Amino acid sequence: MKIIEIANFTSLNRAPLVIEGYLFEGSDPYAPSVAIVGAMEGKNILPLYSASKLVDFLKNKIHDKDKIRGNILVIPSINSYALNINERFWPLDKTNINTMFPGYELGETTQRIAKKVFDAIRGYTYGIILESREDLSNCIPYVKLFKSGFEDIEGAKTFGFRVVNHRELTPVDTVTLQYNWQLWETKAYSIVCPNKNQIDIDNSNEIFEGIIQFLSKNKLIDYRVLNGFESVIAAQEDIEIAKAPKSGIFITMKKEGTYISKGDVIGQIVHSLNGEIVHTFISTCNGMIVCCYKNGLILEGALAFRIIKSD
Amino acid sequence: MQVKEIFSSQLPVGETLSIKRSRFEPLQKSDNLKRISIVSGTHGDELEGQYAIYLLTSWLNENQDAISGIIDIYPAVNPLGIDTITRGFPLYEVDLNRVFPGGEDGFLPGQLVHALVQDIKGSDIAIDIHSSNIFLREIPQIRINKEFSNFTLPLAKELNCDFIWIHDAVTVLEATFSHTMNSLGTKTLVVEMGVGMRLTKEYGEQLLCGMLNLMKKEGIITTENSFEAREPFLSEIGEVFYLNSPSSGLFVPALDHCAIIKKNEKIGTIVEPLTGATLDTLYAPNSGILFTLREFPVVYEGSLLARIFGERDK
Structure with missing residues (x-):
């Protein structure tokens, strides 16, 4: 294993921002290769943990290094400046590194960071981006693929997650890492992790096992794994949305990952001052809750639940 | 002048987020009046538009007889952001000018911008006033997407700004207010001036003169007053x-x-x-x-x- 320096940016008063990659060189020159990108945002705790756990696995748990067949590059953290102070984006100008790709070496700071990262990860057969949900919700871990014309749905299924969300490409998506990586002929997938500040062991195990399964099924490592789920490909029309008709204190009765039936009570909103129940969420379909609003206080109109319909 | 709420969302504890529009129209209403919509405060840390719009509404109040079209004013698209010095939509940490056109079933910021678009749709002209961010100071300028410049450039020249910057079409900017409205047939101009979190009085007055000049040329106000528009630098030269x-x-x-x-x-x-x-x-x-x-x-x-x-x- 080699540690490679991908970028090094100085600061007026902070220690330099150093972006490092852990490169595991494969034993088979004909095997495919993969690069895995961890935390690009400062609140990407599970992405950071999942990537660092993978480094530990490859370094310390696979004793016969010949079993690592293809080159594997893991970059656990891109944005340690934000991680260290619990900021979400680049701390100075609040720009999102994951909207700066493919980057520009003469541009603004985050464009330069994106360029250096992109230069390091271009040319890999596969690319895995560990992200968190962008809105105020928690979710089961799933694969997100844009309908870009370059996406690899069959590859996305090999993670063995329950859901592959195959969604429309929006203008902002054209400056993300996933889209640009695909444009440069890497089969890129985003694993969307729950947006939690603490490590949820069940979630992190699921994400880790998904990555190992992907590496194994795509012949990057020789490692026996048990099969995961047969992934459901879910587009927008497969997802039922429940919005909050009132504001107040939000109580989730069913967590993400729970199967529900039409008519089940899945949540409530309580008036924040007089304590009365002002709304009860009742499922309008059979299916699985895949995302739940994550805060205890909810705004009127906020998306409270996303349910993948089973019929 | 009538004030209307175009979007609202109850906040969790005894408060309502409300996006408001004030409408100025002639005392004698008639059909086929030209309509201009003036928008600001999409970014909560940009306050130059607040002052320019105050100057405009103040002028309209004092010159009600001059109003010969419909003037819709949206000073605070992101009111929570403005009152908390937050550039994006608080809680969601999202740049509202990257989620247009939004949608009724999208996340809350998307619902908000969708309501704005629905209300402005059908206007002949829109002006979106931005400051620069807190990092840079800018002279009053108009930013124009080349894709729409044939019909927005003549209007931009009337706005009394110093510089008109015509830029190439960029896919990511299709998620902005101006691209959305231009695509819907409303000729939309983006003004950038001054610096974030501050007011520059002379820039506000300069833009007021430009807005009145444009409205007079377009028949939205009718007045004996004359408003001079300076000759701007054009990025193409x-x-x-x-x-x-x-x-x-x-x-x-x-x-x-x-x-x-x-x-x-x-x-x-x-x-x-x-x-x-x-x-x-x-x-x-x-x-x-x-x-x-x-x-x-x-x-x-x-x-x-x-x-x-x-x-x-x-």
């Missing part, structure tokens, strides 16, 4: 030169904003207070007008320090 910081440190400018400068003139230095070292000295890459200058002194490698507009030096 020169080039924009960027100066990004080569190092991290404290930027100390050597020139004033708006200065006319010569190639190789000193623009500023990057210094390090701890050691007293001068890390870099920056020189103008080309002659021209210094139309953008760094206001916030802390810089990283890559931070934009200045932009100069001029013809390329021989």
Whole structure:
């Protein structure tokens, strides 16, 4: 294993921002290769943990290094400046590194960071981006693929997650890492992790096992794994949305990952001052809750639940 | 003048988020009146539009007889952001000017911008007033997407701004207010001026004159008053030169904003207070007008320090 320096940016008063990659060189020159990108945002705790756990696995748990067949590059953290102070984006100008790709070496700071990262990860057969949900919700871990014309749905299924969300490409998506990586002929997938500040062991195990399964099924490592789920490909029309008709204190009765039936009570909103129940969420379909609003206080109109319909 | 709420969302504890529009129209209503919509406060840290809009509504109140079209004013698209010095939509941390056109079933910021678009749709003209962010000071300028410049450039020239910057179409900018409205047939101009979190009184007055001039030319106001629009620089007759910081440190400018400068003139230095070292000295890459200058002194490698507009030096 080699540690490679991908970028090094100085600061007026902070220690330099150093972006490092852990490169595991494969034993088979004909095997495919993969690069895995961890935390690009400062609140990407599970992405950071999942990537660092993978480094530990490859370094310390696979004793016969010949079993690592293809080159594997893991970059656990891109944005340690934000991680260290619990900021979400680049701390100075609040720009999102994951909207700066493919980057520009003469541009603004985050464009330069994106360029250096992109230069390091271009040319890999596969690319895995560990992200968190962008809105105020928690979710089961799933694969997100844009309908870009370059996406690899069959590859996305090999993670063995329950859901592959195959969604429309929006203008902002054209400056993300996933889209640009695909444009440069890497089969890129985003694993969307729950947006939690603490490590949820069940979630992190699921994400880790998904990555190992992907590496194994795509012949990057020789490692026996048990099969995961047969992934459901879910587009927008497969997802039922429940919005909050009132504001107040939000109580989730069913967590993400729970199967529900039409008519089940899945949540409530309580008036924040007089304590009365002002709304009860009742499922309008059979299916699985895949995302739940994550805060205890909810705004009127906020998306409270996303349910993948089973019929 | 009528005030209408175009979007609302109850907040969790005894408060309502409300997006408001004020409408000025002639006392004698008639069909087929031209409509202009003026929008600001999409970014909560940009306040120059607040003052320019105040000047306009104040003028309209004093000159109600001059109103011959419909003037819709949306001063605060992101009211929670404005009142909390937050650029994006608070809680969601999202830039509202990257989620257009939004949708009824999208996340809350998307619902908000969708309501705005639905209300403005059908206007003949829209003006979206931005300040620069907190980092840069800008002269009053209009930003125009080349895709729509055939019909927006003539209007831009009436707005009494100093510079019109016509830029290439960029896919990511399709998620902006201006692209959405232009695509829906409303001729939309984006104004950038001043600096974030501050008011520049003379810029507000300059833009007021431009808005009144444009409205008079378009028959939206009818008045004996005359409003002069200055001749703007057009980006097509020169080039924009960027100066990004080569190092991290404290930027100390050597020139004033708006200065006319010569190639190789000193623009500023990057210094390090701890050691007293001068890390870099920056020189103008080309002659021209210094139309953008760094206001916030802390810089990283890559931070934009200045932009100069001029013809390329021989």
